[in-house]
Amino acid sequence: MVSSLARRGDRLVGVGPRGLVLLSVDGGGSWKQVPAPVSADLVSVKFAAGDTVWAVGHDAVALRSVDAGATWERVLDGRSVLKLLRSTYGSAAQAGDARAKGMLDEFDRAMEQSATPGVLPAPFLDVWFGANGEGYLVGAFGLILRTADHGKTWAPWIEHVDNDSRFHLYGVSGTAERLYVAGEQGLLLRLDRQQGRFVKVDTPYKGTYFGIDVQPGRLLAYGLRGNVYLSRNDGQQWDKVDTGIDAHIVAAVNAGDDRVLLVSQAGHVLALKPGSLKVQPLQVPFTSEVLSAVAAGSKSLVFGQINGIRVVELMGYSLQ
Template sequence: MNRICQVVGRLMWLVALPLAMPLSLAHGAAVTDALNTPAMRAPQAQHAVLLDLARAGTRLVAVGERGIVLLSDDNGKSWRQAEVPVSVSLTAVQFIDADTGWAVGHAGVVLVSRDGGEHWRLQLDGNRAAQLELQAARQQLSTASDPDAAAARVQTAERFVSEGQDKPFLALKFVDELHGLIVGAYGLAFHTDDGGRTWQSLMGRIDNPMGAHLYAIARQGEHWFVAGEQGYLARSDDAGQSFMALQSPYAGSFFALQIRDDGTLLAAGLKGNAFVSNDLGESFQPAPVALPVSFSDAIRTDDGQLLLVNQSGALFRTSGQSGAFLKPYGQPLGIPVASVVEAADGSLVLAGFTGLARVSPPTAIASE
């Protein structure tokens, strides 16, 4: 598959999506206009293409195409649109509490909200991100023990600058109001220690020589994990300051990465492939499911278990019982799903190609 097509995010069904902003349009005036144009009010925004969900306290926040951000204060029963200063597609969102959260997306956009998603402010864009990477690459070159590798990094960074703001961020993870990591296409990786007021490139400290697209982030204490295309997996043992590639159990892309309360790491992606590790990624075992449909998201539920959703809307849940690690959860929804979140009342809210859906939690896990 064309690498550019993969950039649209964790979901392969978005490759052919005409409504989301394709990278072929993310050049010059088109993106500049989108960065300077607030998201339009959409009368049927809850049926737009929505790519990610998060909880802000008891509030739900959904983000998606053309800068749409929706808020729900009744566990997903009704939604209203927030004010957003850009109209580029947003791919991921996270809140650390009821007030403070971030969203990332196309054109290298990073947005912050301090009022539960009601209003957003632009913190970073693709032009600035490329300049930051070029500065870091040149600094590395001046002190590099491997001048050839450092020079190659500078050349890549110079190309990023010349290409402009055409590369999306695809995942983010904040641990508190100050410290966060964002990753995206072509190995983009930046971290902040001051809540996003400033950002530093991590691309020289991630073992990703081919520039694999990075789709997901997970964290357990000092250990951080990233996952991406072509089976890419990496771990940090120094609180996200540097990453070393892991031996991958699979050559296909991983779109979902999550850690259960007991420390079990789960990586899932193309064609229903899922793998678990109980030794911080040193080894993996298959977690087979019957459906060869790509996984799109994984969350940790309030009871510490993991819940996965695939692109056909089928749900799978981990179990503390012996036997199969992943078990079907309820009935397949039959709709394309990008993201799932557990609402404060225990219901599940899902986002995807056809907008938002809300389902009551299944009463029991289906038998094996």
């Protein structure tokens, strides 16, 4: 199983269960497995600046590669994150901060569910890094960490998010100027730098968003049962995209010129027409359950699937 894929040029990295890391240097034509320093399930991988790649997953694991995916080091795990959370909020609680005391109680309740003593059981579900070294890790039960120094040090940011219900945070995407987090029960958040927090953005949908695609003049939030919503004014107004399917949308692949391909868990590939709320279904070969997708060249996609990796040719459609 390949849970997530990331691409830069001809180099692709895929991650999956039990510390699986796969690397391709020829645009997905061939793959090799590279060693990882953990056995936890990895669920998301993203390129950052230069040759840096980040992968995150279960047991609060965060891995970093500085050679474009060839070798990996463990930066965080459930032990170090739990220590960071207890240290940060413990100090505030001792100073009389009732909110921090409440968070410590939350962590204690979470540890009652941990299969391994001393290991925070919450997974990280996505990662984002900007060119200036700012980065965020987001995950289950509202877990979020921030770094300002390329991951050398981290700070919990749970209290900097409009998410008192601790909904799961599934995706983080955008630019330093327009950064968004997508979560369950219709939760969508935008980083407000003046306030120093992620503030809630109202949307018409109350189901789970798995991700958000942020492009100039466009936001595209996607999630459960084929639900996709489009905004062209930074979330002030939203329109529903008529996908015509009820399978979960797992990826939005940019195709240039304001075009985007929506990929479903069932293997649908839908081309969203520029300036429209309609999609054009593309003919692709039948495939197994799809978990992620990236472009590979000008006429194909690479799917991360329940049973591995597959390159899918797009008949009559160009990604450039």
